[in-house]
Amino acid sequence: MKANAQSNAASSAQPVAQPGDPLIVIGALAPDNTLPLSVLHDGLAVRVPRWIRVDQGDQLEIRLDGYTLYTLVVDAPAAIGDFVDWTVPAQSLPQEGRHEMDYLITASSGFQFGTEPTPILINRTPPIYDNIPVPPRFPEEVIANGITAQYLALHDDQVLVEVPAYLGMQAGDRLHGFWAASQALLPVPVSASDIARGWIALVIPGDLIRATGDGRHTLHYHLTSRAGFDGKHSQIATVQVSLAS
Known part of the structure; x- marks a missing residue:
């Protein structure tokens, strides 16, 4: 799947990612990244920091429990800002339990690198x-x-x-x-x-x-x-x- 990045200047109202940082989930509740009802209804915004060297043909995969939800193929490296934002659709979120999200970069050379997973907790039980x-x-x-x-x-x-x-x-x-x-x-x-x-x-x-x-x-x-x-x-x-x- 080929897609365009949503990239912006870092906002003071949101977490700022650094190269090599784990994926950031936005709107989750500390300390265990519980997803609130609003996120479960509207989707989970996630942030991936710009990797050290961005080249045309690089591929970014955002994954949930090892399953790829989103793929971005870089067309124009200059269009990638300090981070890449994407929202996991509500229908793609699991129903319940503890889960892990991460990302994988496949460089145009074929070299792959990722980060430690980011845990999330979904508890829809009243x-x-x-x-x-x-x-x-x-x-x-x-x-x-x-x-x-x-x-x-x-x-x-x-x-x-x-x-x-x-x-x-x-x-x-x-x-x-x-x-x-x-x-x-x-x-x-x-x-x-x-x-x-x-x-x-x-x-x-x-x-x-x-x-x-x-x-x-x-x-x-x-x-x-x-x-x-x-x-x-x-x-x-x-x-x-x-x-x-």
Whole structure:
């Protein structure tokens, strides 16, 4: 397959490759090059640095797990800039698992050279393997007595709810809580400290509790994986709000 290079001056917003560097994957999440949902949907941009001596007839192959996805035959060496960019089409990306990408240069003389492979990780699995999460846990005092004006006054005008650790929990996942069925709470990014302590803090602010008024209210949540895949909504927890009494 003969193709033209997409070559540009190095951009400060993107990684800068040096001759002989491994292939760079753009938009992958550190530290393990997890491909986010946006990349899996739009395709994976990759970058190959200009090799030391570019001659007419040189051939570049970009490979995934040893299989050639793209071939560029150099027509005009002067047209090759500091790097060659190409996007792996979304339909060419594997469904799941750990994979490796690299490139191979075949010089016009027939000499071949390549680099160390660049690992990528594709994880399309939603949190908890798409099972339904357990309900959030209200404080014992709230379970026993409900949410009262006195409780809010003594607890920084908020209720702190615990979401237990879950299977496959990763830093970078996101927790989305919903009060009174549809009132979205601020999303919570999962941190390494959350994993260490075994639960995530979900805050219901006093202003929102007052806005929804007295009565029996619900709380539930769903999780979004680090790669951007949404899980199922959790089981529901209910609590009595008695601000007027």
